[in-house]
Amino acid sequence: MTVDIAALAKLARLEIQTDEMVQLEKEIPAILHFVETMQSANAPEEEKSPAHRNIMRKDENPIESGKHTKALLDAAPAREGDRIAVKQVISRKK
Amino acid sequence: MDLSTLTITEARRALDAKEYSALDLTNAYLDAIEKKDGEIHAYLEVWADSAREEARAADAIIARAESQPLTGIPIAVKDNILIEGRITSAASKMLENYKASYDATVISKLKAQGVVFLGRTNMDEFALGSSTENSAYGPTKNPHDTSRVPGGTSGGSAAAVAAGMALAALGSDTGGSIRQPAAFCGIAGMKPTYGAVSRSGLIAAASSLDQIGTLGKSVGDAKILFDAIRGHDPMDSTSLPDTKDLPVAERKVIGVPREFLKDLSPEIHTQFENTLETLKNAGYSIVDVALPSLRYALAVYYIINPAEVSTNLARLDGIRYGLSVSADDIGEVYSKSRAAGFGKETRRRILVGTFVLSSGYADAYYRKARSVRELIRADFAKAFETVDAIVMPTTPSPAFKLGEKNSDPVALYLEDIFTVPVNLAGVPAISVPGGTVERDGKKLPVGFQIIGAWGGEQTLFAIGKDV
Numbered sequence: 001m002t003v004d005i006a007a008l009a010k011l012a013r014l015e016i017q018t019d020e021m022v023q024l025e026k027e028i029p030a031i032l033h034f035v036e037t038m039q040s041a042n043a044p045e046e047e048k049s050p051a052h053r054n055i056m057r058k059d060e061n062p063i064e065s066g067k068h069t070k071a072l073l074d075a076a077p078a079r080e081g082d083r084i085a086v087k088q089v090i091s092r093k094k
Numbered sequence: 095m096d097l098s099t100l101t102i103t104e105a106r107r108a109l110d111a112k113e114y115s116a117l118d119l120t121n122a123y124l125d126a127i128e129k130k131d132g133e134i135h136a137y138l139e140v141w142a143d144s145a146r147e148e149a150r151a152a153d154a155i156i157a158r159a160e161s162q163p164l165t166g167i168p169i170a171v172k173d174n175i176l177i178e179g180r181i182t183s184a185a186s187k188m189l190e191n192y193k194a195s196y197d198a199t200v201i202s203k204l205k206a207q208g209v210v211f212l213g214r215t216n217m218d219e220f221a222l223g224s225s226t227e228n229s230a231y232g233p234t235k236n237p238h239d240t241s242r243v244p245g246g247t248s249g250g251s252a253a254a255v256a257a258g259m260a261l262a263a264l265g266s267d268t269g270g271s272i273r274q275p276a277a278f279c280g281i282a283g284m285k286p287t288y289g290a291v292s293r294s295g296l297i298a299a300a301s302s303l304d305q306i307g308t309l310g311k312s313v314g315d316a317k318i319l320f321d322a323i324r325g326h327d328p329m330d331s332t333s334l335p336d337t338k339d340l341p342v343a344e345r346k347v348i349g350v351p352r353e354f355l356k357d358l359s360p361e362i363h364t365q366f367e368n369t370l371e372t373l374k375n376a377g378y379s380i381v382d383v384a385l386p387s388l389r390y391a392l393a394v395y396y397i398i399n400p401a402e403v404s405t406n407l408a409r410l411d412g413i414r415y416g417l418s419v420s421a422d423d424i425g426e427v428y429s430k431s432r433a434a435g436f437g438k439e440t441r442r443r444i445l446v447g448t449f450v451l452s453s454g455y456a457d458a459y460y461r462k463a464r465s466v467r468e469l470i471r472a473d474f475a476k477a478f479e480t481v482d483a484i485v486m487p488t489t490p491s492p493a494f495k496l497g498e499k500n501s502d503p504v505a506l507y508l509e510d511i512f513t514v515p516v517n518l519a520g521v522p523a524i525s526v527p528g529g530t531v532e533r534d535g536k537k538l539p540v541g542f543q544i545i546g547a548w549g550g551e552q553t554l555f556a557i558g559k560d561v
Binding site for chain 2: 003005008009011012013014015016017020024027028030031032034035036037038039041043044055068071072074075076077078084086087088089090091
């Protein structure tokens with residue numbers, strides 16, 4: 001099986017260098033081959049109801065607004081005032 | 095005090111009897127770390143000053159005769175469990191400078207008892223690996239032979255306890271990450287029932303498999319620490335409601351999946367049979383159990399794990415926290431930050447996970463794996479109708495050499511064959527020392543794994559004490 005690693009990397013938002021790409025083109029198919037044994041298992045197509053149940057909470061604010069703002073902003077790599085700063089989404093250069 | 099044999103129970107007695115203070119005990123561990131950790135590298139950071147402060151606070155509690163089971167007990171914490179204000183890096187460059195903004199629930203519970211936190215321990219980056227060699231900060235060495243790995247991913251926690259550099263430790267177990275290093279380092283390590291311990295504040299690897307658990311020199315120590323951290327938590331919606339413990343099973347029937355173990359190496363087989371003999375002599379009857387779907391467990395695991403890992407690690411994109419590499423637009427910030435922050439195995443898992451979840455392949459891989467997982471769960475459910483516990487070796491071999499399995503990721507995945515079925519089913523298991531085998535003139539420990547039914551932790555501890 002051949003796998004388009006470059007396409008996967010794009011989906012995963014991960015930059016891959018050329019030498020690593022060559023290695024991954026061998027390793028990823030080997031891993032996928034390794035998990036192939038599962039295909040012979042005679043499992044029902046529909047997953048049975050799993051052992052866990054969904055837990056819902058009410059659609060309301062569970063905490064006071066602003067309580068965690070500072071702690072969360074402090075963790076961000078770049079900020080402007082009370083906002084997390086990000087680069088532009090569309091670059092003119094392209 | 096002799097740190098090589100000290101247990102939590104003995105330390106509790108001595109602390110309450112004022113034979114030594116919590117500060118004396120903490121200083122003894124800090125000295126041991128100073129002396130030994132240069133060679134072992136179990137710790138990524140040691141918190142000597144705050145540990146001494148916590149010890150003094152514990153001494154005040156003890157002086158008021160208000161001590162709890164873990165007051166003043168010095169423990170180590172795996173580097174993926176958040177402690178407010180402390181760096182928690184998951185042994186990754188991505189989170190090298192990340193300071194936790196809140197306490198994990200397990201940490202809050204331990205703080206309430208007056209525990210002393212010695213430091214954070216090394217691990218495979220984001221809990222992906224089986225040897226602690228995937229740490230971005232260099233590998234940990236096995237205290238029994240420093241040319242060998244301590245196992246992983248909680249290798250730092252296991253090595254710290256085995257080398258007398260912590261009385262006990264917290265780890266996390268996604269596919270064997272507590273039990274396998276406990277086996278390689280010759281200590282006890284337990285993975286609770288999925289949902290028995292809150293995952294709030296654990297940096298997620300694979301959310302349907304992850305569980306925080308405990309490592310100690312004895313089964314009793316692993317139990318004391320587990321009793322302190324367990325319980326329902328509204329902050330983790332997968333945590334189980336508080337229920338009364340299942341009583342220790344009285345049938346004393348232990349199942350062995352002989353068919354699944356038929357390829358065991360002779361020396362591991364011998365050690366395993368010896369331990370079975372000990373249990374027989376302790377009054378247990380040993381019967382065969384069939385777990386036919388376990389042969390698919392590794393394949394299922396290495397689909398579900400990367401799928402969940404790729405999803406969980408998507409949050410690490412250089413925007414909200416962690417490493418951020420500057421670029422012209424936001425898309426490049428994502429892809430460059432992730433390339434710079436994640437190590438090789440992490441990148442590999444993200445790509446495999448992206449593949450098995452991608453349109454056109456998700457049915458044949460991810461959804462198929464989920465339904466085969468149900469077969470594995472059903473196998474365990476059926477087996478536990480007739481037996482109280484299932485036993486098998488923790489690993490197919492003792493600790494391997496550093497670098498020995500670096501070149502082939504699949505070779506390393508095979509190490510997890512006996513541990514991953516437990517996480518897929520969500521049942522509890524404990525690894526206890528099960529003899530030694532010799533390699534290059536050194537005696538290396540091997541583990542004996544006891545697997546219980548959902549909620550059957552007390553039975554595991556009871557059998558573990560009889561091994």
